[in-house]
Amino acid sequence: xxxxxxxxxxxxxxxxxxxxxxxxxxxxxxxxxxxxxxxxxxxxxxxxxxxxxxxxxxxxxxxxxxxxxxxxxxxxxxxxxxxxxxxxxxxxxxxxxxxxxxxxxxxxxxxxxxxxxxxxxxxxxxxxxxxxxxxxxxxxxxxxxxxxxxxxxxxxxxxxxxxxxxxxxxxxxxxxxxxxxxxxxxxxxxxxxxxxxxxxxxxxxxxxxxxxxxxxxxxxxxxxxxxxxxxxxxxxxxxxxxxxxxxxxxxxxxxxxxxxxxxxxxxxxxxxxxxxxxxxxxxxxxxxxxxxxxxxxxxxxxxxxxxxxxxxxxxxxxxxxxxxxxxxxxxxxxxxxxxxxxxxxxxxxxxxxxxxxxxxxxxxxxxxxxxxxxxxxxxxxxxxxxxxxxxxxxxxxxxxxxxxxxxxxxxxxxxxxxxxxxxxxxxxxxxxxxxxxxxxxxxxxxxxxxxxxxxxxxxxxxxxxxxxxxxxxxxxxxxxxxxxxxxxxxxxxxxxxxxxxxxx
Amino acid sequence: xxxxxxxxxxxxxxxxxxxxxxxxxxxxxxxxxxxxxxxxxxxxxxxxxxxxxxxxxxxxxxxxxxxxx
Numbered sequence: 001x002x003x004x005x006x007x008x009x010x011x012x013x014x015x016x017x018x019x020x021x022x023x024x025x026x027x028x029x030x031x032x033x034x035x036x037x038x039x040x041x042x043x044x045x046x047x048x049x050x051x052x053x054x055x056x057x058x059x060x061x062x063x064x065x066x067x068x069x070x071x072x073x074x075x076x077x078x079x080x081x082x083x084x085x086x087x088x089x090x091x092x093x094x095x096x097x098x099x100x101x102x103x104x105x106x107x108x109x110x111x112x113x114x115x116x117x118x119x120x121x122x123x124x125x126x127x128x129x130x131x132x133x134x135x136x137x138x139x140x141x142x143x144x145x146x147x148x149x150x151x152x153x154x155x156x157x158x159x160x161x162x163x164x165x166x167x168x169x170x171x172x173x174x175x176x177x178x179x180x181x182x183x184x185x186x187x188x189x190x191x192x193x194x195x196x197x198x199x200x201x202x203x204x205x206x207x208x209x210x211x212x213x214x215x216x217x218x219x220x221x222x223x224x225x226x227x228x229x230x231x232x233x234x235x236x237x238x239x240x241x242x243x244x245x246x247x248x249x250x251x252x253x254x255x256x257x258x259x260x261x262x263x264x265x266x267x268x269x270x271x272x273x274x275x276x277x278x279x280x281x282x283x284x285x286x287x288x289x290x291x292x293x294x295x296x297x298x299x300x301x302x303x304x305x306x307x308x309x310x311x312x313x314x315x316x317x318x319x320x321x322x323x324x325x326x327x328x329x330x331x332x333x334x335x336x337x338x339x340x341x342x343x344x345x346x347x348x349x350x351x352x353x354x355x356x357x358x359x360x361x362x363x364x365x366x367x368x369x370x371x372x373x374x375x376x377x378x379x380x381x382x383x384x385x386x387x388x389x390x391x392x393x394x395x396x397x398x399x400x401x402x403x404x405x406x407x408x409x410x411x412x413x414x415x416x417x418x419x420x421x422x423x424x425x426x427x428x429x430x431x432x433x434x435x436x437x438x439x440x441x442x443x444x445x446x447x448x449x450x451x452x453x454x455x456x457x458x459x460x461x462x463x464x465x466x467x468x469x470x471x472x473x474x475x476x477x478x479x480x481x482x483x484x485x486x487x488x489x490x491x492x493x494x495x496x497x498x499x500x501x502x503x504x
Numbered sequence: 505x506x507x508x509x510x511x512x513x514x515x516x517x518x519x520x521x522x523x524x525x526x527x528x529x530x531x532x533x534x535x536x537x538x539x540x541x542x543x544x545x546x547x548x549x550x551x552x553x554x555x556x557x558x559x560x561x562x563x564x565x566x567x568x569x570x571x572x573x
Contacts, residue, residue, distance in 0.1 A: 012572040018557075021566040098570035149564075154572025219573040245573060371552070374545035386561040393567060394557060402555050413548060 001268040002326065002338035003261045004109045006161035006234075006434065006476045009117045011249050012099035012154040013124055013398070014143035025098035026082065028131075028140055032100045033083035033093055035134060036127035041447060047086050049094070050454040050470075086453050088428050088444045089116065090436030093123060097220065099154050100124065100142065105436030106455070106476050109337055110260035112431055114253050115418055119426035121251075125398040126427075144249045145188065145396040146206035149197035149389060153210040155219065156249035160242045160264060161234060161476060166271050171242065172215055172226050174270045177279040178263070178318055179225050179246050180288045181311035183208065184297055184356075185348050186259035188248035189365030191372060191383065191392040193293060200383035201293070202372060204365045206248040208292035214284055219245050225284060233455040234476055242267065246288075251396055251405035252364045253417040258348065261341030265322045274325045279317055280304035295369055297356050312353050319345050361414050364405070368395055371404065438479030441488045442497075449494030462495045469498050 015032070017023035037046060082095035090105030102120035107113040124142045132139045147153045162171075187204035191197075195209045203209075216224035229243040244263070250256045269275050281287050282302040290299050291311045300308040309317075323342060326334055351358040359366040372388050381387060397403035400410070408414040430440025435456075442450055442458050451461040451468050460469040473479050491497040557563045 014567070014569055016567050018563065018566065021568060025570050097572040099572045148567050148569035150568055152569040152571040154569060157573065220571060370545055371548065374542075374549050377542075378546060378549060386564045387556070389564045390557060390560040391552075393564060394555075402557075404552055404555070407551060407555060408548070411548075411551060413544075 001264075001271070002330065002335055003264045003268075003341045004335070004337065005264050005267070006106055006108060007110070007113050007260060007264065008104045008106050008159050009113055009120075009156065009256070009260075010101060010103035010159070011117070011120060011144060011156040012096055012101045014145050014148065014154065014396070015099060016141045016143070017138050018141060020138055023138070026095060029095040029098060029100045030083040031131045031134070031137065032124075032127045032140060032142070033085055033095055035131035036093060036123065037083075037085045039126070039130040041085075041088075045448050045450075046084075047443065047447075047450040047459075048452040049084050049086070049092065050452040050457050050459055052454070052457065052470075086439070086443055086450075087123070088430070088440050089119060089426055090430035090434075090440040091116065091120065091123070093127070097154065100127070105430055105440065106434040107431050107436075108433050108477075110257050110264060110341065111337060111417065113260050114257045115422060115426050116431065117256055118253060118418055118423050121398050122423060122427050125400065128398065142398045143393060143396045144251060144398055145393065146249055147190065147195075147197075147210070149190075149192045149392070151196040153195070153207060153223075155207075155245050156247050157219075158244040158247055158260060158263065160244070160267055161232070162240050162242050162267060163271050164232075164236070164238055164240050166240075168228070168240075170270055170273075171267075173278075173280065174275050175266060176214065176225055176284050177281045177314055178266050179244075180281055180284050181291060181301070181314040182259065182262065183248070183288075183292060183365075184311045184315060184352055185345075185359075185363055186247060186250060186255045187292065187363075187365040188250055188255075188396070189368035189392070190292075191368075191388045197389075202295055202369055202383065203292045204295055205288075205292040207246060208289050211246065211285060211288055219243075225288065235474055248364070249396070250364050251403075252362065252367075252414070254344070254348075254362050254415060255364055257417055258341065258344060261337070262318070262322075262345050265325070265338070265341065266318060269321060269325050272325070272329075274328075275321060277317070277321070278305055279314060281314075295356065295365070297352055310353075312349055315345075315349050316353075319349060361408070364395075367405075367408065367414065368392060371395070432481035432485075434476050435473040435479035437481050438473060438484050438488075441484070442494070445488060446494035446497070460494050460498050462498060464495070469502070471498065471501060 015025055015028050017028055084094040086092055092103040094101055104116040104120055128140050128142045183205040188206045190203050190206045193199035193201045193203055211223045211225055213222050213224045215226045217228045225246055227243045227245045230240055232239045232241045282304055287301050297312055302308055356366055360370040371391050395404040400406045430436045439453055439458055449460050452459040456474050458471045462469055
């Protein structure tokens with residue numbers, strides 16, 4: 001495979017009610033989600049999330065964690081009655097751990113996943129605006145970041161569908177050094193060092209200081225570099241879903257795209273057993289932080305083979321392997337996206353090695369550092385000054401008018417990969433080449449007949465049927481426009497659709 | 505800045521063949537580019553000043569989140 005595989009991004013947004021620091025975050029988050037539903041689909045019934053196939057305690061290493069020993073925060077499949085909306089673009093908007101979360105629809109390539117992730121920012125902007133406009137409601141503000149700089153962190157997770165045949169140990173071995181070092185291009189930047197930000201300074205990654213172990217099932221405590229949650233939302237005999245929790249939430253489309261594209265390439269090499277070199281890092285958890293804490297990108301990482309390499313050099317080694325791999329498998333027939341990911345990856349690494357500041361206006365952390373250094377120089381302030389922490393926070397404000405990233409884009413000072421028109425379309429339209437198409441179209445066309453849905457099902461409540469009709473969508477690559485587009489166009493009602501699909 | 509090991513080699517290890525691809529820039533060009541960058545950044549800061557939340561200290565202090573995943 002190339003950079004193309006089934007993938008998607010889920011992001012927990014930071015939520016704030018300025019002037020009301022005591023506001024209950026779960027309540028505010030529910031208000032945001034509910035306001036979006038009322039503003040966009042007020043008359044439609046609200047489809048529930050179908051938890052039947054969810055198993056968050058399944059571990060990729062092959063055992064199940066007992067429900068008794070699990071922390072309550074790990075039990076995501078118990079419907080707590082918190083707000084939940086399934087969107088017509090195939091995404092899920094809901095409340096998770098006291099944060100509003102947007103789980104983007106399944107996509108088949110890094111550019112599409114970047115597009116529907118960006119659409120999620122627009123959904124959140126709109127949702128918060130509607131929630132704030134409710135009579136008697138305070139202003140609610142949302143941030144696409146990963147920490148409050150006071151000890152709390154919340155995630156932006158990537159998901160990649162992988163072959164079940166690949167031994168998990170191989171994934172851990174070859175992915176860990178990649179994850180420790182990829183932050184040089186996909187870090188979101190952070191003012192503050194240490195989980196609680198007690199130490200002054202700037203670091204590359206929002207998340208690095210919150211990771212404590214190399215491998216594990218947890219996502220909310222003792223966070224691991226490689227997460228072993230194994231809920232494929234697909235045929236478990238054929239697939240696993242790699243649940244990546246180490247990434248920062250990026251505003252930069254270039255950073256999101258590269259993060260997804262390069263990771264997909266490394267996963268392909270692992271599946272094809274292409275990597276024989278040992279790029280193992282001595283003490284990856286400590287090195288993850290050390291790399292993050294050095295914005296000059298010159299920190300030398302002790303490698304298990306005795307070498308000492310910068311994070312950029314480790315990435316260059318992965319890039320070289322990927323170039324050989326793609327040449328070996330595809331030669332001149334390489335697809336455009338894979339070629340583009342390779343070219344951008346090389347360009348970004350090369351310029352980072354020359355001078356990281358050359359990536360201002362392309363990468364989040366460099367741009368944030370440039371702003372912070374600008375204020376330090378202009379106003380003569382130190383790293384502990386609250387203005388710098390505000391710049392860090394407000395960079396990720398989802399509002400077009402107030403978010404600093406959004407202002408930079410509007411001023412033509414930050415490069416984009418996407419057209420705003422297509423982002424707007426992706427707010428309501430699903431990807432056409434995965435089962436998200438079926439889910440999204442059903443919610444668009446038969447909103448009153450969809451009782452519940454999930455990644456791997458759509459459940460209909462049809463007149464004349466005593467029981468609900470569950471249409472499984474276990475294969476992420478079925479239910480596409482090519483498969484069901486004409487059928488949905490043709491069926492005026494959900495009953496007709498279900499009859500055509502099941503013969504009942 | 506929490507900069508550690510800043511004096512380390514930039515292209516350490518066995519990566520000889522790549523060093524040619526990553527040509528160092530002449531210092532003159534770097535200096536000019538940096539000066540231009542500073543002018544640009546000042547212009548950006550002027551724009552940002554208009555939208556930054558008032559009372560940064562209070563705003564940042566009250567941004568308290570519950571942990572997530």
